[in-house]
Amino acid sequence: MKGTPMKLFVAVIVLTISTLPVIAQQKTPPAPGPARPLNLPKITEKKLSNGLTVVLAPLPNVPKVSAILTFRAATNATDREAHPGIAQIAAGVANEGTDARTSKQIKEDLRSIGGSLSLGSDADQTTLTATALSEFSTRMFDLMSDVAQHPSFPESELKLAQENTIQQIRAGRANPGFLVNERFQKAVFGNHPYSFVVPDEKSIGALTRADLKSFVTKYYIPNASHLIVVGDIDVDKTFAEIEKAFGSWKSGTIPPDDNPPTPVREKRQIYFVNRPGSIQSAIYVGNVTIPRKHADYFAIRTADTIYGSSFYSRLTRNIRESKGYTYSPFSSSNTQAKTGYIVAGAFVRNEVTGPTLLEIFYELDRMRVLPVTDEELNAAKEFSTGNFSVELASQIGLAGRINTVYTYGLNKNFIEDFRPKIESLTTADIQRAAAKYYDTYRAAIVIVGDWEKVKDQVIPFGEVTMYDAEGNVIKS
Numbered sequence: 133m134k135g136t137p138m139k140l141f142v143a144v145i146v147l148t149i150s151t152l153p154v155i156a157q158q159k160t161p162p163a164p165g166p167a168r169p170l171n172l173p174k175i176t177e178k179k180l181s182n183g184l185t186v187v188l189a190p191l192p193n194v195p196k197v198s199a200i201l202t203f204r205a206a207t208n209a210t211d212r213e214a215h216p217g218i219a220q221i222a223a224g225v226a227n228e229g230t231d232a233r234t235s236k237q238i239k240e241d242l243r244s245i246g247g248s249l250s251l252g253s254d255a256d257q258t259t260l261t262a263t264a265l266s267e268f269s270t271r272m273f274d275l276m277s278d279v280a281q282h283p284s285f286p287e288s289e290l291k292l293a294q295e296n297t298i299q300q301i302r303a304g305r306a307n308p309g310f311l312v313n314e315r316f317q318k319a320v321f322g323n324h325p326y327s328f329v330v331p332d333e334k335s336i337g338a339l340t341r342a343d344l345k346s347f348v349t350k351y352y353i354p355n356a357s358h359l360i361v362v363g364d365i366d367v368d369k370t371f372a373e374i375e376k377a378f379g380s381w382k383s384g385t386i387p388p389d390d391n392p393p394t395p396v397r398e399k400r401q402i403y404f405v406n407r408p409g410s411i412q413s414a415i416y417v418g419n420v421t422i423p424r425k426h427a428d429y430f431a432i433r434t435a436d437t438i439y440g441s442s443f444y445s446r447l448t449r450n451i452r453e454s455k456g457y458t459y460s461p462f463s464s465s466n467t468q469a470k471t472g473y474i475v476a477g478a479f480v481r482n483e484v485t486g487p488t489l490l491e492i493f494y495e496l497d498r499m500r501v502l503p504v505t506d507e508e509l510n511a512a513k514e515f516s517t518g519n520f521s522v523e524l525a526s527q528i529g530l531a532g533r534i535n536t537v538y539t540y541g542l543n544k545n546f547i548e549d550f551r552p553k554i555e556s557l558t559t560a561d562i563q564r565a566a567a568k569y570y571d572t573y574r575a576a577i578v579i580v581g582d583w584e585k586v587k588d589q590v591i592p593f594g595e596v597t598m599y600d601a602e603g604n605v606i607k608s
Contacts, residue, residue: 170521172547175534176367182383183355186374187534189362191527196246197266197363197370198527200535201276204358205387206258206351209325215343217331219351221293222344223251223258228289231282235289238275245271249279255326256469257539258352263528266364273377280352281381285344298333305601308414308479308580311405315599316416319403319576320473322395353384358538362531394420394471397574400594405580406606413485413581417492418475421569424467424540430553431565432474436465437512438504438562439495439570440476444511446495447476455491457484469540474569482582486589489577496575499566503559517551 176188208219227249228235242249247264260280264272304310314329321327359378361370397419422428440447440463451461461478476496480488523529524547537546577593579586590596598606 170524170548170551172524172530173362178371180354180375180379180381182379182381183353184378184381185358185538186371187358187360187538188365188367188370189360189530189534190365190367191362191530192266192364194527195266195364196263196527197269197272197361197365198263198531199261199272199276199362200360200531201260201262201280202358202360202535202539203258203260203280203352203356204256204539205353205356206253206347207325208253208255209328209391210351210387211347212325212328212331215339215347216328216335217297218339218343218347219253219258221290221297221336221339222283222285222347223253224293224297225285225289225344226251226260226283226348227279229284229286230278231284232278233275235286238279241271241275244268247272247275249275251279255328259535261528269363269365269370270373270377273373277377277381280378283344283348285341287341290339290341290344294336294339297336301330301333301336304330308407308410308412311407311601312414312416312477312578312580314603315403315405315580316418316475316576316578318603319401319578320394320397320418320420321471323392324394324470325391326394326468326470350384351387353386354378354381355383356386358535360531360534360538362527362534391470397571397576400573400575400577402577402579402590402594402596404583404590404596404598405578406583406598406600407580408582408584410482410580410582410585412479412481413488413579413586414477414479415485415488415492416475416477416578417489417496417575418473419569419571419575421465421472421474422467423471424469424536425542426467426472428565428568429467431557431561432465432569434509434512434516434554434557435499435504435562435566435570436463436474437515438508439463439499439566441465442512442515444508444515446498446508447492450491450495451478451488455484455487457481457488457491461488461492482585485579485581485586486592489590489593493572493575496566496570496572499563500570500572501567503563506559509557509559509562513554513557516554520550 173189173191178186206219210219227238245264245268247262249262251260260276262272262276317329318327421432439445447461447463451457452459458478458480463476465474466472476492478488523533533547600606
């Protein structure tokens, strides 16, 4: 059933849904409670002469301070052609020693201020996150500045990070969850840097201290960074501390944004990673959607909550409760700086691989052609606004949300506007977003499993390209 016959098959399923019980109405979520007031601190933005944006938010609920320093130019894809994986390795080793401090001294300094410090990189940024007792904020900023500007990348620590990363890659190649995610990212993002998940072992092993130092000098630059500070602080005093710690940090040339556009899918395709002997299939279905600052963000986020990303979602009630195919089906709407993606997934036994795909598409199409119920929408609103309020109650949670605003260039009132934007959504808004972005005819279907055991169930859903666990094409 390829091409038109498959479309007719799906259309018939969609047209019959009006005669079936509505799964989402089988159980009624608890009634929403009263909304908690959103008491945000006053947020002050300042800038150092070197271009570093500083954002300060007093939240003296506990005598601590939390800070996030974000390097927007240092992403997982930065310098990926010459040195794949360098951003991850740099983030993993930068806090293991500086020109002035050994790894042991950094750990001792953190213990003495009741603090923590860590780095991580993703598709849009590298972040340096630190916490400390508020009375030691000056020392925390000094330590953050030292790690950001002067990491020494000790040879022993670099070697250990390389060995650990290679072991993680090898372990991932034996893990269906890793394989299905890796192939999905490549299927939906093509040659765009967002398709990058992990480098090969050879690239990781070839990295040198000189490579890492050059990377940090080039991409850890103040004029392409921002520092978010939340906690028991005095704005003027804290800014003076930051100016002293970071004022001598030299600005650099911001690298051009010359990434290729994300691909536009023309048809539904299956990307099958063959693992002979597998007793289950790992399934991802999805497509590219929108960047983080797109006007449809709130609608597609809420549609996803109803479809598959909450306990009361349609996908959970169908695949888990009604069919019993798997314990935890899921969906997710992920938005990034340049674009985003939706994905629905499940890990199921071989014999229900095809039926699971059928139900994933059935629920996607039902979202597209029929409005959700008021009960579903109200429950999704309560879910989203409730979780958002809980995040904002902690220093690090609020710092993270403010960091999102600056990383993705969102409206500065995004946090205040979140609840009104969610609460103003209508069932028509949700259906419109689903109809626009839940494009089942152009979806990428990624399956990791035993081809010989499931091929008859899979072939009807589209053209198949097969890969091995290393990502090599076996046949198309």
